[in-house]
Amino acid sequence: DVKVTQSSRYLVKRTGxxxxxxxxxxxDHENMFWYxxxxxxxxxxxxxxxxxxxxxxxxxxxxxxxxxxKKERFSLILESASTxxxxxxxxxxxxxxxxxxxxxxxxxxxLTVL
Amino acid sequence: xxxxxxxPGPFNVPEGATVAFNCTYSNxASQSFFWYxxxxxxxxxxLMSVYSSGNEDGRFTAQLNRASQYISLxxxxxxxxxxxxxxCVVNMWGNAGNMLTFGGGTRLMVKP
Numbered sequence: 027d028v029k030v031t032q033s034s035r036y037l038v039k040r041t042g043x044x045x046x047x048x049x050x051x052x053x054d055h056e057n058m059f060w061y062x063x064x065x066x067x068x069x070x071x072x073x074x075x076x077x078x079x080x081x082x083x084x085x086x087x088x089x090x091x092x093x094x095x096k097k098e099r100f101s102l103i104l105e106s107a108s109t110x111x112x113x114x115x116x117x118x119x120x121x122x123x124x125x126x127x128x129x130x131x132x133x134x135x136x137l138t139v140l
Numbered sequence: 141x142x143x144x145x146x147x148p149g150p151f152n153v154p155e156g157a158t159v160a161f162n163c164t165y166s167n168x169a170s171q172s173f174f175w176y177x178x179x180x181x182x183x184x185x186x187l188m189s190v191y192s193s194g195n196e197d198g199r200f201t202a203q204l205n206r207a208s209q210y211i212s213l214x215x216x217x218x219x220x221x222x223x224x225x226x227x228c229v230v231n232m233w234g235n236a237g238n239m240l241t242f243g244g245g246t247r248l249m250v251k252p
Binding site (some may be wrong): 065067131133 | 148174181183184185186189201219227229231239240242243245
C-alpha cells in the first residue's frame with residue numbers, strides 16, 4: 027500500500043513565524059503535491075514537484091515555498107505565517123492507475139495561525 | 141466559473157435509499173475522471189474511476205457523459221457508513237504531466 031505521511035496532524039503557530047510542513051512517501055513516486063483545503067473552496071493546489079529539485083507553482087503559491095531535496099520528501103514552507111493561512115494542508119503522491127494518474131493523500135496537517 | 145462543480149449538499153437520506161450526485165466540468169480536454177471519498181477530518185481516498193462505458197463497484201455506479209461534460213455517482217441501498225463527502229475529480233495532461241482538479245465536494249448524510 028502507498029504510504030504518505032505528514033510530520034504533524036495539528037500545528038499552532040503565531041503570525042510571522044516560519045513554518046515547515048513535511049511530507050514523506052515510501053513508494054518512489056516522482057510526483058508530489060501540496061494542497062490546502064478550506065470549507066466551501068475545496069482542495070486548491072499550492073505547489074507540485076515532478077522530480078528532485080524541481081518545483082512548479084500551482085493555483086495559489088503566494089506566501090508559500092517548497093523544497094524537494096530527496097525524492098521521497100516534499101516540504102512546504104510558510105515564510106511568514108499569516109492568519110489567512112489557517113487551513114488543512116494535504117500532501118499527495120501520484121500513482122499510475124490504468125493509464126491515468128491518481129493521487130494518494132497523507133493524513134493532513136491542520137494548521138492554526140494565531 | 142469553477143472548473144469542476146458539485147452541489148455541496150448536504151444530501152440527507154434514510155438508510156436503504158438510493159442517492160445520486162452529479163458533477164460538471166468545464167474543460168473538454170479533460171481526460172480521466174474519479175470519485176474520491178473524504179470522511180470528516182480525514183484525507184480524501186480514491187473511491188472509483190469513471191469510464192465512458194460506466195462502471196460499477198458493488199452498490200456504487202459511476203458514469204461519464206463527455207458530450208454534456210458531467211459525471212455521476214449513484215449509491216444504492218445507502219448505509220450509515222456511506223456518510224461522507226464525495227469529491228469529483230478531473231484529470232488533465234498539463235505541462236508537468238497529469239494534473240487533478242477537485243470539485244468542492246458533496247456531503248452525504250445517511251440517517252437510521
